[in-house]
Amino acid sequence: MEKFADYRLRAPELGSFIVQLLSRAGADDPSAAAVSRAVVDASARGFDTHGVRLLPHYMRTLKGGRINRSPNLGFTKSAPAIGHLDADNGFGHPASYRAIEEGMAMADATGIAAVTVRNSSHHGATGCYTIVAAENGYTAIGMTNTDSIVVPHGGTKAFYGTNPISFAVPVVGEQPLLLDMATSSVPLNRVFLRRATGAPLPPEVAVDADGEMTTDAHAAQALLPLGGLMFGHKGAGLACMVDLLCSAFAGMGHGATLMPFGGPDFSTPCPLGHFFLILKPELFQPLDGFNDSVAAFLKDLRSQPAHPGTRVMAPGDPEREAIADREANGVPIDPVTWAALQELGGEFDLTAPVPVSQSFHEE
Amino acid sequence: MEKFADYRLRAPELGSFIVQLLSRAGADDPSAAAVSRAVVDASARGFDTHGVRLLPHYMRTLKGGRINRSPNLGFTKSAPAIGHLDADNGFGHPASYRAIEEGMAMADATGIAAVTVRNSSHHGATGCYTIVAAENGYTAIGMTNTDSIVVPHGGTKAFYGTNPISFAVPVVGEQPLLLDMATSSVPLNRVFLRRATGAPLPPEVAVDADGEMTTDAHAAQALLPLGGLMFGHKGAGLACMVDLLCSAFAGMGHGATLMPFGGPDFSTPCPLGHFFLILKPELFQPLDGFNDSVAAFLKDLRSQPAHPGTRVMAPGDPEREAIADREANGVPIDPVTWAALQELGGEFDLTAPVPVSQSFHEE
Secondary structure (H helix, E strand, C coil): CCEEEEEEECHHHHHHHHHHHHHHCCCCHHHHHHHHHHHHHHHHHCCHHHCHHHHHHHHHHHHHCCCCCCCCCEEEEEECCEEEEECCCCCHHHHHHHHHHHHHHHHHHHCEEEEEEEEECCCCCCHHHHHHHHHCCCEEEEEECCCCCECCCCECCCCECCCCEEEEEEECCEEEEEEEECCECCCHHHHHHHHHHCCCCCCCCEECCCCCECCCCCCCCEECECCHHHHHHHHHHHHHHHHHHHHCCCCCCCHHHCCCCCCCCCCCCCCEEEEEEEECHHHCCCHHHHHHHHHHHHHHHHCCCECCCCCCCCCCHHHHHHHHHHHHHCEEECHHHHHHHHHHHHHCCCCCCCCCEEEEEEC | CCEEEEEEECHHHHHHHHHHHHHHCCCCHHHHHHHHHHHHHHHHHCCHHHCHHHHHHHHHHHHHCCCCCCCCCEEEEEECCEEEEECCCCCHHHHHHHHHHHHHHHHHHHCEEEEEEEEECCCCCCHHHHHHHHHCCCEEEEEECCCCCECCCCECCCCECCCCEEEEEEECCEEEEEEEECCECCCHHHHHHHHHHCCCCCCCCEECCCCCECCCCCCCCEECECCHHHHHHHHHHHHHHHHHHHHCCCCCCCHHHCCCCCCCCCCCCCCEEEEEEEECHHHCCCHHHHHHHHHHHHHHHHCCCECCCCCCCCCCHHHHHHHHHHHHHCEEECHHHHHHHHHHHHHCCCCCCCCCEEEEEEC
């Protein structure tokens, strides 16, 4: 465990600064607004790996030409409950917000709708989009494929992406229940972080260049699927489901055909697919009964006995605590990201917001 | 590892015998046919834990009165893409086959359809139903909740069921791609089997009466979610998703409100919920393009480098090998189940089919 100093910034100021950075780098207004909304929202919810930390990467893809600065988002329906959003090689964020909006409108009529997104790009935390549906009273499932970084079960070389699954359900009187999980045990970012600190990785999360399990972050070349050496067929099976729903159903290539997220080519589109399901609960069950069922489930789950010093939480509960802390104290920005933001500010003649405080976290 | 002798029986003869057993115990013709079809199909595909081995249990619930012998299956639509099947406290098998049929008909019109099943009961392997959709050219996702046997992440007492997720996709020229996985690392049955053999359990799959991890099958009281001690929030998160989709959306109680599957009460209904999604690929993409995408994915996946002596398989590949073996050599029935089948034969004045051979497997 090592201690990291974070700079705390107010979310609204941070958001405005990021919008301006993106705009001056050439993003059109809807793109700049959507990317800023998504990364600040992720950071405000505690999804630090998929929050503001990604902004320097997005700026690089924007400046490099991988991203279409002024995409023409096209939406079509191929059946009453199926929609397709063409992201026109722009940022994945505006396309994903739009897909959720279209999906909610379709689910109003049909009860459930599937919306695929094609010609998209990395959209940050998939939970940023499913939660919008839940905040509007819908339940949503979201998935995205990504480029190869996870070995298939029994394999020695990366094939799947981290292919996350997100699930969001509205809860009366509180934040939605929100699951947002990669189908690998850890994100790649955890490996990079451990390289910096020298701390070993947990067992059965990563493999070296020969495909052998390693806890050495420097030797790690790819991730193992959720379930590790013995039960990784399950994590890999979920990654397969995500990959097919985001490729064959969206008219896109599977994850292993994509160029690396991390470059070195930042000029050629790296066209991801996403897949969203939107369900309208009151077209399944009377709304009161549905809400009561969700509340009863959560009450029962949260009251389960736990090991001393801990308690049983529902998906999204840790994030609920982060939201309260970050509303009160600002969004934490790690030192590397903070330096990058200041450098970008200098490049585009913008002044980064002044941190309101500092805080510390351990890794 | 211990060696077990299995009796090999021809699937059609075994199926006829099981239909007659169920009929003589009072099941109506559609129920007897559906249960027999499901358990023999599961065994023929290699899902031995969810195949004919479960027949003695189903007979117990039928004789005890838990199961309605002549259910009146009721189907209603609450929206153009949402259907509900009321299983009338009968076997889960006829209800699940019917739900898939209704879902395929609905997806013909809307592209995707959700069908919930209420007042159902244990339906064996969820993959037995999603694969029917795939054999008819549809893609399906199936889920079921079950009674408590899996601790929540950080918890010490069983709360979730094994809450499986199944995913089936048609593949031109071969058996469908089929994922069918519990959201725990191992099924409960694996624990029981290890009690018989005395072999230790793998680490991080089970807990004792105090909620502490154990590898002693005799001490094991509940299962850990997929991901084990460190990443079990992911398996538990998936179990949560399955539980809510099968309860709140189906108008049923969540898994922890259900009576124990294994009795001692076999006379009161134990009403499970199931949730099925049916997608019609050619309403998403032109069918040729879709089929080419799936084929390209599978070709790429199966050609990935693997550790010496192994190869990378797609979900359903191990079962493909089992299907070929079992078509040629008969369905393997373990000695305990074989004795139970013979005893049931005696009870209902029926002669069990003659095994065609014996084979051995290791656990």
